[in-house]
Amino acid sequence: MLTGVDRVELAYLERFCAEPEPVFGVVRTPFGYLLLDQAGVAAFGEKLKGGQSWGAISLLSRLGGKRSNTVRQAESDLRRLCIARAQPKFLGAMIRRIGPCGFDYYNVGHSNLTKRMLGAVKGSGGKVHVLVHDVIPLDYPEFQRQGTVQAFREKMWNVKAHADCLIFNSKDTSQRALHYLENEENPAEEIVAHLGTMIPAPDPTGLPADLPPKTPYFVVVGTIEPRKNHGFLLDVWNDLGPDAPPLLICGSRGWNNDEVFARLDARPAQSPIREVPNLDDAALAYLVQNSAGMLFPSVAEGFGLPPVEALSLGARVLCNDLPVLHEFLGEKAVYASVNERYLWLDTITSWAKSPPTAQEIEPFSGPNWDDHFKTVLRLR
Secondary structure: OOOHHHHHHHHHHHHHHOOOOOOOEEEEEOOEEEEEOHHHHHHHHHHHHOOOOOOOOOOHHHOOOOOOHHHHHHHHHHHHHOOEEEOHHHHHHHHHHHOOOOOEEEEOOOOOOOHHHHHHHHHOOOEEEEEEOOOHHHHOHHHOOOOHHHHHHHHHHHHHHHOOEEEEOOHHHHHHHHHHHOOOOOOOEEEEOOOOOOOOOOOHHHOOOOOOOOOOOEEEEOOEOHHHOHHHHHHHHHHHHHHOOOEEEEOOEOOOOHHHHHHHHOOOOOOOEEEOOOOOHHHHHHHHHOOOEEEEOOOOOOOOHHHHHHHHOOOOEEEOOOHHHHHHHOOOOEEOOOOOHHHHHHHHHHHHHOOOOOOOOOOOOOOOHHHHHHHHHOOO
16 A cells, blocks of 8 residues: 555656656665666556566665565666666766756655755756655654654755755645745745645455445544554544444554554454555555545644545545645535544544435545646746
């Protein structure tokens, strides 16, 4: 299942490969940097989408620390697809020797925002564009894995020092991030471009045989980590008692959430709460589309793709009352602060008794990628 950032990176990859200008991709590996031309970037994109299978793991990729076989396969394929390689100290020379003169570098995934990478681009005559998804690690350090806050802070320092253009996925992210990123000596262009959505065709083929439940059920989508606030839903379901409807937690276990993990592990065999990790996108879309409602009690978001996608699929959405969600969802969602648990209890009880009918579902048209790229690419 692709994460929200994964989906954004794939959308950019597909768009740039469809542009008439030449496209190159730079990949950092444990053994240095790889440069891909347009054919290599497009081929790797097909592998990411499942259109082509991953190849064999190369001897070099068997080294380099603890990594999954999928990562090793991907790295091996990238090495086979690349047109040039460079040790870290020669990154700039590789870009200057092979890359086009006067180019635009886009970093849209919060990875490789290093002084070396951004400095090499600027030193080679490139213009640096960075998409800032959020600054949650700085605003809410208590939700982060140990050691990640300082690493993220350093990324933002590098962005502040090198970026020519800052792309924000929401007005809310822009307002929060500029506190950390404003550079009075060398100000960057600032634009807000709402992310588009890629809605898969719902398909139950990838679901376990006993899903979806035969009675009205609810879903929550996202990694089980503190910011997503699954503990709040466990409290709500405890209050609902023995007649609580099924709750499907669609996401893998994350970090810093031992108490929630312990509560999930202690569920009785007949609990209405069930973890359903690792679904493919089509199966997840089917569950969401046919649910009594999608629940989104997250306490902080940069954008919030799950509720946008749920509304696009025709599902009802009950979410925490966050300003950024109002920015995209408007009046189509139901908002209730997680400080007012009784509102969640009342809404869930009501929705469980009256699942939506096709006549009641209002069409929702969320942000789209065409508008996003019209906004982003006009500055090139």
